[in-house]
Amino acid sequence: MSLRYNGILVGVSEGFLFRGQVQTGLNSSQKTTLMIGRADIRLGTILATVALAVFHSRNIFTLQFTLTFGTLVGHF
Numbered sequence: 001m002s003l004r005y006n007g008i009l010v011g012v013s014e015g016f017l018f019r020g021q022v023q024t025g026l027n028s029s030q031k032t033t034l035m036i037g038r039a040d041i042r043l044g045t046i047l048a049t050v051a052l053a054v055f056h057s058r059n060i061f062t063l064q065f066t067l068t069f070g071t072l073v074g075h076f
Contacts, residue, residue, distance in 0.1 A: 023048035023074055045074040
């Protein structure tokens with residue numbers, strides 16, 4: 001029970017913090033967009049993703065995955 005509760009609580013609160021607060025705030029203050037592939041991605045999304053990746057990563061392999069996946073999730 002505790003594992004499920006913590007998993008849900010941490011996931012929702014982390015999503016609210018990084019995507020809801022940090023990314024939205026950064027995108028409001030930074031109007032710069034970066035062209036990555038064929039997508040225009042806001043600088044605030046990239047900065048929030050880097051903060052999330054540093055927060056989560058334990059080694060270089062998880063950092064790369066977290067940066068890639070976080071950018072995709074943040075963009076959509």
